[in-house]
Amino acid sequence: xxxxxxxxxxxxxxxxxxxxxxxxxxxxxxxxxxxxxxxxxxxxxxxxxxxxxxxxxxxxxxxxxxxxxxxxxxxxxxxxxxxxxxxxxxxxxxxxxxxxxxxxxxxxxxxxxxxxxxxxxxxxxxxxxxxxxxxxxxxxxxxxxxxxxxxxxxxxxxxxxxxxxxxxxxxxxxxxxxxxxxxxxxxxxxxxxxxxxxxxxxxxxxxxxxxxxxxxxxxxxxxxxxxxxxxxxxxxxxxxxxxxxxxxxxxxxxxxxxxxxxx
Amino acid sequence: xxxxxxxxxxxxxxxxxxxxxxxxxxxxxxxxxxxxxxxxxxxxxxxxxxxxxxxxxxxxxxxxxxxxxxxxxxxxxxxxxxxxxxxxxxxxxxxxxxxxxxxxxxxxxxxxxxxxxxxxxxxxxxxxxxxxxxxxxxxxxxxxxxxxxxxxxxxxxxxxxxxxxxxxxxxxxxxxxxxxxxxxxxxxxxxxxxxxxxxxxxxxxxxxxxxxxxxxxxxxxxxxxxxxxxxxxxxxxxxxxxxxxxxxxxxxxxxxxxxxxxxxxxxxxxxxxxxxxxxxxxxxxxxxxxxxxxxxxxxxxxxxxxxxxxxxxxxxxxxxxxxxxxxxxxxxxxxxxxxx
Numbered sequence: 001x002x003x004x005x006x007x008x009x010x011x012x013x014x015x016x017x018x019x020x021x022x023x024x025x026x027x028x029x030x031x032x033x034x035x036x037x038x039x040x041x042x043x044x045x046x047x048x049x050x051x052x053x054x055x056x057x058x059x060x061x062x063x064x065x066x067x068x069x070x071x072x073x074x075x076x077x078x079x080x081x082x083x084x085x086x087x088x089x090x091x092x093x094x095x096x097x098x099x100x101x102x103x104x105x106x107x108x109x110x111x112x113x114x115x116x117x118x119x120x121x122x123x124x125x126x127x128x129x130x131x132x133x134x135x136x137x138x139x140x141x142x143x144x145x146x147x148x149x150x151x152x153x154x155x156x157x158x159x160x161x162x163x164x165x166x167x168x169x170x171x172x173x174x175x176x177x178x179x180x181x182x183x184x185x186x187x188x189x190x191x192x193x194x195x196x197x198x199x200x201x202x203x204x205x206x207x208x209x210x211x212x213x214x215x216x217x218x219x220x221x222x223x224x225x226x227x228x229x230x231x232x233x234x235x236x237x238x239x240x241x242x243x244x245x246x247x248x249x250x251x252x253x254x255x256x257x258x259x260x261x262x263x
Numbered sequence: 264x265x266x267x268x269x270x271x272x273x274x275x276x277x278x279x280x281x282x283x284x285x286x287x288x289x290x291x292x293x294x295x296x297x298x299x300x301x302x303x304x305x306x307x308x309x310x311x312x313x314x315x316x317x318x319x320x321x322x323x324x325x326x327x328x329x330x331x332x333x334x335x336x337x338x339x340x341x342x343x344x345x346x347x348x349x350x351x352x353x354x355x356x357x358x359x360x361x362x363x364x365x366x367x368x369x370x371x372x373x374x375x376x377x378x379x380x381x382x383x384x385x386x387x388x389x390x391x392x393x394x395x396x397x398x399x400x401x402x403x404x405x406x407x408x409x410x411x412x413x414x415x416x417x418x419x420x421x422x423x424x425x426x427x428x429x430x431x432x433x434x435x436x437x438x439x440x441x442x443x444x445x446x447x448x449x450x451x452x453x454x455x456x457x458x459x460x461x462x463x464x465x466x467x468x469x470x471x472x473x474x475x476x477x478x479x480x481x482x483x484x485x486x487x488x489x490x491x492x493x494x495x496x497x498x499x500x501x502x503x504x505x506x507x508x509x510x511x512x513x514x515x516x517x518x519x520x521x522x523x524x525x526x527x528x529x530x531x532x533x534x535x536x537x538x539x540x541x542x543x544x545x546x547x548x549x550x551x552x553x554x555x556x557x558x559x560x561x562x563x564x565x566x567x568x569x570x571x572x573x574x575x576x577x578x579x580x581x582x583x584x585x586x587x588x589x590x591x592x593x594x595x596x597x598x599x600x601x602x603x
Contacts, residue, residue, distance in 0.1 A: 089352070091546070
């Protein structure tokens with residue numbers, strides 16, 4: 001079970017967004033895509049999901065080109081957490097999360113007991129069980145984002161692709177997500193997520209891909225790639241990576257923007 | 264509402280009971296009132312082929328006049344409501360319905376041409392279907408091409424434009440039709456009416472409606488996912504192109520059959536699915552059955568009132584418009600406030 005990109009050029013028919021992306025995502029690995037606003041992280045994710053065709057190079061799932069997988073088969077192997085989801089219809093949280101089971105159901109079938117069980121389990125992991133019968137439209141942005149993650153968990157897919165999963169979450173829920181992702185890794189799930197928080201990458205990623213101006217400027221083990229030079233170059237600002245010691249004595253690397261600031 | 268949406272079986276039972284009461288009432292009232300007992304005896308005799316013992320004129324009123332009319336109103340109401348629910352889910356747009364999308368106008372033009380050429384009911388159906396598919400195809404093509412920041416509004420406006428284009432075609436059909444026989448027939452039918460519901464035409468109408476409903480019922484789960492963004496639907500494993508095409512064809516077939524039977528009756532397809540969603544929540548598996556029942560009951564009630572409450576018969580399309588317009592304005596206001 002591996003998702004891999006080789007010499008990938010991605011974008012739209014009339015516009016190349018990025019190229020020269022190479023990586024492989026093995027089971028139980030967390031990869032992180034970092035890049036400034038507009039660097040094409042979402043487009044890359046959509047290409048890795050098979051929603052956009054690769055312009056050159058290829059994306060493979062278990063060695064087979066992604067486009068050769070039938071839609072439903074692919075959906076049971078790669079789950080997607082979009083940045084946001086908008087429905088004009090008033091589904092409850094439980095109904096929305098049960099949609100994550102679609103690929104497991106026959107085209108004409110409806111939700112089975114196992115589907116309901118998996119959806120309930122996913123809701124519980126995201127701490128949303130108590131809200132299950134609430135209409136999604138009346139929930140906060142953060143709750144909706146947790147709901148999208150729950151929907152992806154309900155798919156039971158071995159690959160999880162997440163587009164800025166922490167974007168609208170408060171500090172506590174960001175920590176919740178990172179813990180859940182670590183737990184998923186422990187269970188053998190491969191996770192790739194894009195983020196604007198290098199700290200999140202430093203905290204849990206095994207592998208990091210830095211994208212700037214349509215090029216993967218660095219790609220490799222997170223510990224090596226996420227250094228002072230690379231991050232400063234990536235965001236065009238002086239950035240320091242410091243080591244702090246947790247109360248329990250474990251060292252932890254954090255990212256600090258330098259510069260003049262206001263004093 | 265949180266409590267209410269669990270009560271799907273309850274609302275289904277209430278809608279069934281309501282429809283049954285309306286059917287009994289509709290059979291009984293009119294210029295020639297018939298008691299419920301006599302209605303039952305007449306229908307039983309017609310079904311079993313036995314003798315009802317009723318006067319021949321009572322028997323004829325029940326089985327030849329009222330039965331096709333009741334059946335027609337039920338079928339058309341259910342059909343338009345189901346098509347509306349399907350289009351709304353498909354286009355992720357609470358403001359659309361067969362009439363607002365211009366599908367009804369497309370069907371009416373097709374059927375009008377068939378009437379002009381004095382074709383049989385089967386051909387009227389077929390041409391109505393072709394006209395409806397042309398209209399919805401044009402709406403999808405134009406609104407995709409135009410794009411725009413507000414897809415909800417773009418789709419509605421495109422529907423209005425396409426509808427008026429097909430409306431011009433209908434005007435042309437009327438203009439060239441024979442003013443003594445065809446023109447009154449076409450005009451009256453366009454207003455929407457069940458007076459033309461003849462026993463021999465009913466099977467030709469009911470069959471395509473049933474055929475179109477089956478895939479919609481089967482694809483209920485996929486239709487829910489289709490109401491998310493296309494990226495989400497595809498990543499969840501839905502073959503978006505195939506499901507969309509199937510739903511468009513089925514909903515248009517259903518609309519075409521309803522239009523061929525009863526002309527252009529607007530608003531049912533908009534109002535009823537919303538009423539159903541309000542009662543049982545968003546999942547299509549619940550919205551569709553309840554829409555069918557509510558649509559049938561609503562249409563039957565409207566038609567019965569139209570033929571009994573006034574000195575002369577009022578076209579039911581007029582009454583549905585009086586109900587539908589304020590509902591549409593309310594929906595428009597809600598959608599805009601949300602997007603603002």
